[in-house]
Amino acid sequence: MDFFTSLDISSSAMSAERTRMNLISSNLANANSTRSVDGGGPYKRKDAVFTATPLAGSFSNAMNQANRGLARVDVTGIVEDSTSPRIQYDPTHPDADAKGYVSLPNVNVIEEMADMISATRTYEANVTAAQAAKSMALKTLELGR
Amino acid sequence: MSQNGIFDTTINLLGKSLDLRAQNHNRISANIANAETPGYTPTTLSFEKELQGALRSKGEATPSVTHPRHISLKGDAGSLDLVQGSVVEAPAESPGLDGNGVELENEMGKMVQNQIMYNADVQFLSKKFAALTLAIKGSF
DSSP states (O other): OOHHHHHHHHHHHHHHHHHHHHHHHHHHHTTTOOOOTTSOSSOOOEEEEEEEEESOOSHHHHHOGGGTTOEEEEEEEEEEOOSOOEEEEOTTSTTOOTTSEEEEOSOOHHHHHHHHHHHHHHHHHHHHHHHHHHHHHHHHHTTTO | OOTTTTOOHHHHHHHHHHHHHHHHHHHHHHHHHTTTOTTOOOEEEEOHHHHHHHHHTTTTSSOOOOSTTOOOOSSSTTTGGGOOOEEEEOOOSSOOTTOOOOOHHHHHHHHHHHHHHHHHHHHHHHHHHHHHHHHHHSOO
16 A cells, blocks of 8 residues: 555556547548558548556555555557548549549547547546645655654 | 553544545546546445444454453554455446446545545644644643
């Protein structure tokens, strides 16, 4: 039992949210990319997979009653959204097919913006939790002053 | 007369309370960290009732000294030390579509409450020690 456990958990979440934020940036930046480097057609929306990992890394942690059930969060994978691309009629586009249709990435800009707000708020909540842990730990050091 | 020397039950109680609130903070941090993890169910540490019970039944649960060679447990707070609290699952009333039961506002509220109570405990403990110092030295 200590406040470093709490800081560990909060920082794992901050790092996970940052990864998600990077993916959202990537999705927004490529909202109109019709080509990928490997020639696989338009860009596909990417999303992070969050997994709650129990804090039982070390023996002492596993034996510690107080830490039972505590979980940090890890990004265990980045998955591509396999929904079909947006189709737009634009015969002048260099990537238009024979009928004049262009396949655009399956990125919905509004959804990405909403995700971005959610990621920001969760990140802020974790910063607040870390700050609370820090202030509580420092308060304890004032005991007996 | 307390067997605990100059440290009374209140100091033990405040110490235990600090310990449990620190654990509860870890738990709330984990809930906030997993606010976006699919299928996660938040947990909370429930200890108030147990602590109250331990305080009321003081003396009852402490092993009695029936032999001169028994080593006595310190003070009245024998059963206080045994309070561990219990981890209970506290999912939101309407979990999201991904099965996540964390309500961020709820957790933030619990965290602030826990933090204020922790700070109050520290302050009480400080005052208790200050009073002891005053009794020993006659001045601060």
